[in-house]
Amino acid sequence: MRKISSIVLAIAVLMMTFVGVGCRPYQVPIIEEIQNNETAFLVALEGSETGAKFDSIGAIEKAKVATKRVTIPTRWLQEGRIYSDGRWIPTAKLIKVDRTPVARRWTTDSESGTSAKNQALKAESKDSIGVSSGFAIMAAIDEADTAKYLYRYPGKNLADIMDNQMFNDCQSIYSEICAKYEVRELRFHKDAISIVMRDRLIPKYKEDGITISATMGLVGGLVYENKEIQTAIDDVFIAQTMKAKKEAELDSKNKDNEISLAVEQNDAAKRKVKADAEAYEIMAKAKAVATGGENYLKVKTLEVMLEALQKWDGGLPATLVAGGGNVLEHLLIPTDQVQKSVTPAVLGAVPAPAK
Numbered sequence: 001m002r003k004i005s006s007i008v009l010a011i012a013v014l015m016m017t018f019v020g021v022g023c024r025p026y027q028v029p030i031i032e033e034i035q036n037n038e039t040a041f042l043v044a045l046e047g048s049e050t051g052a053k054f055d056s057i058g059a060i061e062k063a064k065v066a067t068k069r070v071t072i073p074t075r076w077l078q079e080g081r082i083y084s085d086g087r088w089i090p091t092a093k094l095i096k097v098d099r100t101p102v103a104r105r106w107t108t109d110s111e112s113g114t115s116a117k118n119q120a121l122k123a124e125s126k127d128s129i130g131v132s133s134g135f136a137i138m139a140a141i142d143e144a145d146t147a148k149y150l151y152r153y154p155g156k157n158l159a160d161i162m163d164n165q166m167f168n169d170c171q172s173i174y175s176e177i178c179a180k181y182e183v184r185e186l187r188f189h190k191d192a193i194s195i196v197m198r199d200r201l202i203p204k205y206k207e208d209g210i211t212i213s214a215t216m217g218l219v220g221g222l223v224y225e226n227k228e229i230q231t232a233i234d235d236v237f238i239a240q241t242m243k244a245k246k247e248a249e250l251d252s253k254n255k256d257n258e259i260s261l262a263v264e265q266n267d268a269a270k271r272k273v274k275a276d277a278e279a280y281e282i283m284a285k286a287k288a289v290a291t292g293g294e295n296y297l298k299v300k301t302l303e304v305m306l307e308a309l310q311k312w313d314g315g316l317p318a319t320l321v322a323g324g325g326n327v328l329e330h331l332l333i334p335t336d337q338v339q340k341s342v343t344p345a346v347l348g349a350v351p352a353p354a355k
Contacts (some may be wrong), residue, residue: 010264015220018135021279022226023084024076024083024084024086025087025088026083027074027076027088028088028168029071029072029074030071030074030090031069031070031071031072031073032069032072032094033068033070033287034065034067034068034069034070034096037098037099037100038096038097038098038099039064039096039097039098039099039143039146040064040065040070040094040095040096041063041064041065041094041095041096041097041146042063042065042070042072042092042093042094042095043063043092043093043094043095044063044091044092045090045091045092045093046075046091047091047143055086056151057147057148057151059149060147060150060151061296064147065094070094072090072092072093072094073090073091073092074088074089074090074091074113075088075089076088096148097141097146097150098141098157098158099140099141099142099143099146100140100158101138101140102138102139102140102158102162103137103138104135104136104137104138104158104162104163104166105134105135105136105219106120106121106134106135106136106137106167106170107119107120107134107135107219108120108132108134108218110222113301119167119266120132120134120223121133121134121135121170121174121175121218122170122171122174122175122272123174123175123177123178123179124175124178124179125178125179125181125182125183125186126179126181126182126183127182127183129183129224129225129226130224130225130226131178131183131186131222131223131224131225132222132223132225132272133174133193133218133220133222133223134218134219134220135170135174135216135217135218135219135221136215136216136217137162137166137170137212137213137217138212138213138216139158139162139166139210139211139212139213140158140210140211140213141158141209141210141211142209142211145206145209145210145211146209147207147209148207148208149208149209149210150209151209152207152208152289153208159208159246161210164253166201166205169200169201169204170197170201171194173196173197173200173201174193174197177192177193177196178193183224186222187221187222190218190222193217194216194217194218196218197217198212198214198216199222201216202214202216207341213280217327246300248336299340299346
């Protein structure tokens with residue numbers, strides 16, 4: 001009986017061993033997707049290419065993944081005596097570089113800046129007056145520079161680099177430039193500070209795979225630690241503005257006066273020309289009368305008679321002027337004298353009025 005029990009127990013143990021061997025966990029595939037704003041590198045964790053060694057940009061470039069979905073390779077790691085005592089572990093790691101542009105606005109408050117903290121750039125002028133300025137900057141990682149960026153900043157995201165290293169570089173340059181000028185001169189050199197920052201930072205970070213926008217620069221005005229200095233500057237600015245406004249108003253008024261004077265002079269010149277023309281006409285007529293005498297009067301009489309004839313409708317006029325011998329002269333004679341002053345011969349020469 002004991003012998004039979006021992007055999008059964010041995011068989012049970014053997015069956016449990018074989019069952020354990022056949023129940024190794026299923027090798028679930030590890031799948032990762034790559035977004036459009038990401039560039040991925042599949043780096044080996046084991047073997048001769050462990051971690052791609054990150055010893056050169058070329059080695060990292062070779063690990064770049066061209067697809068948008070990657071299956072991570074795995075292997076079984078035995079962790080006990082029983083065959084099924086273990087787990088599947090990845091033999092490679094997918095490293096993603098986020099190329100999304102990052103913008104930062106470092107100012108004194110949350111309403112105008114990226115952070116609620118006071119992140120304005122601070123410095124001292126040549127005469128040891130404290131000043132601060134807001135600063136705006138935007139950066140991104142180009143697709144072609146992702147390997148270079150990963151080599152220079154492994155495991156770091158762009159936002160952290162901007163908030164730390166890049167901010168410190170901007171602060172250093174700002175302090176350097178402000179120290180060259182006295183406080184009264186600083187406000188005239190704000191553009192110079194931004195230009196120096198662009199010239200230094202853009203090429204420096206481009207070598208590390210980060211592209212900084214050329215729009216980077218100071219924002220807002222200079223803020224002085226001594227409020228009285230700011231008040232004095234504001235007062236001077238207001239006084240200069242009011243002076244410029246008054247000068248502009250006076251200049252405008254003078255121009256209006258000049259325009260009015262020019263118009264009056266032009267009108268006077270026109271009146272003079274018209275008066276000269278009328279005087280010339282009168283003198284010409286007087287000269288004609290003096291020169292032509294009776295002939296001139298006859299010519300004018302004929303002109304009047306011709307004008308009356310052109311207006312005549314063929315009927316007899318209501319009034320005629322007595323004493324004339326022809327029809328044109330009788331046009332101004334009263335009607336009741338026509339019978340007496342116009343002879344039959346003359347009347348016969350006049351065409352009958354139209355009926």
